[in-house]
Structure formats: C-alpha cells, structure tokens
Amino acid sequence: MLDPNRSIADLVSEHAECAAVLRRHRIDFCFGGGRSLARACEEHSVDLDELTHALEHAIRSRGPVPADPRGLSTAALIAHIERTHHAYLRQALPFLDRLAANVARVHGATQGNLREIAAEVALLRLALELRLEREETQLFPALESGRAKDAAAELATVLDEQHVVGAALRRLRDLTCHYEAPQG
Structure with missing residues (x-):
C-alpha cells in the first residue's frame, strides 16, 4: 500500500x-x-x-520498466536527457506553436480565447527553447567538467526560469479549462 x-x-x-x-x-x-x-x-x-x-x-x-535514470552517471544522464527529452521538445514545440497559431487564425473570431492560447504557446516555446539552449551550452558542460560552483549557479538560473514555464502551463490549463475541447 x-x-x-x-x-x-x-x-x-x-x-x-x-x-x-x-x-x-x-x-x-x-x-x-x-x-x-x-x-x-x-x-x-x-x-x-x-x-x-x-x-x-x-x-x-505498467509495462517493462526503463532503466532508472537516478542510477546513471552524469554523462549518461545528460546524454539521455538530450537524446530523449530535448530532441522531443525541439521537434514538438515548433509544431505546437504553428498549430496553435493556425487554429487561432482560422477559429479565433468565434472562439475568443484561441488567440490568448496561441500567444501562451508561443511564450512557452520561447521559454523552453531558451532553457534547452542554456542547459546544453552552460549547465551540462559545467556538470560534465565537474565545475561545481558553475553548475550550481547555472542550475539556480534554470530553476528560476522554470517559473516562467510553470506560469505558462498554468495559464494554458486555465485558458483551456484543464485542456478540455470547447463545446460545439
């Protein structure tokens, strides 16, 4: 239990x-x-x-359990994050941004908050792409080279920036009534 x-x-x-x-x-x-x-x-x-x-x-x-990332070395964990999560976001974010913009353009006149949703998706994309860039060029190299002070500073910055992502996700959840399709 x-x-x-x-x-x-x-x-x-x-x-x-x-x-x-x-x-x-x-x-x-x-x-x-x-x-x-x-x-x-x-x-x-x-x-x-x-x-x-x-x-x-x-x-x-649950199906087969993937390897526990907590047991990976720093280098292996970074490679896993970049290969799995960063690669997915780099592919999905532009698609979602274009899709939200197109839906707002086509249906925005009849569904008032679609423009707000598209703007929030664009903000989320920007925030996440900046985060990926910062992780790959600043945080991960500091972690891999063992520069603890640099890594701690970069991690603090990434965590501070996470509030922007969290706010955008909360706003999207609110604008979409918890991601429910509109009636009609």
Whole structure:
C-alpha cells in the first residue's frame, strides 16, 4: 500500500506511470510535488482511498520498466536527457506553436480565447527553447567538467526560469479549462 505521507514528487520519480493518474485528478506533481499524497487529495477534494487504488493499479499494470535514470552517471544522464527529452521538445514545440497559431487564425473570431492560447504557446516555446539552449551550452558542460560552483549557479538560473514555464502551463490549463475541447 502506498504511504499517504509520501511526497507526490517522490511517488512519480519512482513510478512514472502515476503521473497520468495524478493528471486525471488535476494534481500537479511538478510544482506542487513536495506535498504529501494525503495533502494533495485534501486540497483537490479527491478521495485518498480511491486515488491510492488507482495509483496502485497503474503501478501493477505498467509495462517493462526503463532503466532508472537516478542510477546513471552524469554523462549518461545528460546524454539521455538530450537524446530523449530535448530532441522531443525541439521537434514538438515548433509544431505546437504553428498549430496553435493556425487554429487561432482560422477559429479565433468565434472562439475568443484561441488567440490568448496561441500567444501562451508561443511564450512557452520561447521559454523552453531558451532553457534547452542554456542547459546544453552552460549547465551540462559545467556538470560534465565537474565545475561545481558553475553548475550550481547555472542550475539556480534554470530553476528560476522554470517559473516562467510553470506560469505558462498554468495559464494554458486555465485558458483551456484543464485542456478540455470547447463545446460545439
């Protein structure tokens, strides 16, 4: 049985399949990840037993477990991040930006917030692309070369900039009513 006092960030770190369950319940495990499972349920008026059951089901149902990135060397972890996550974002962000702009252009007159959504997607793209660049040119080289002071400073900057990304994602969630398609 899952410990209700465990942080939701730790839960998702160990069991990535729990992320989808938490998202369905609109529980933020990234920016609010330090909260316990019990506290998150209380804040979101979610039944703890029901959520625990759904999380345990997701854990039991998972497919093959990928290698735990916490066990990788610094160089291997950086390579994994760049190959998996950065490559995906470099492909997906321009597509999403163009798609949001096109939808706003075609349907913006009848769906008032589509222009706001497109603007927020463009802001998110810019913030994430700047972050990828900073990680690849500043943070990762400092980590790989063992320059702890430089790495700590770059990491602090990246974490500060994360607030821009988080704000854009929260605004998109609000503008889209939790990513629900509009009626009609």
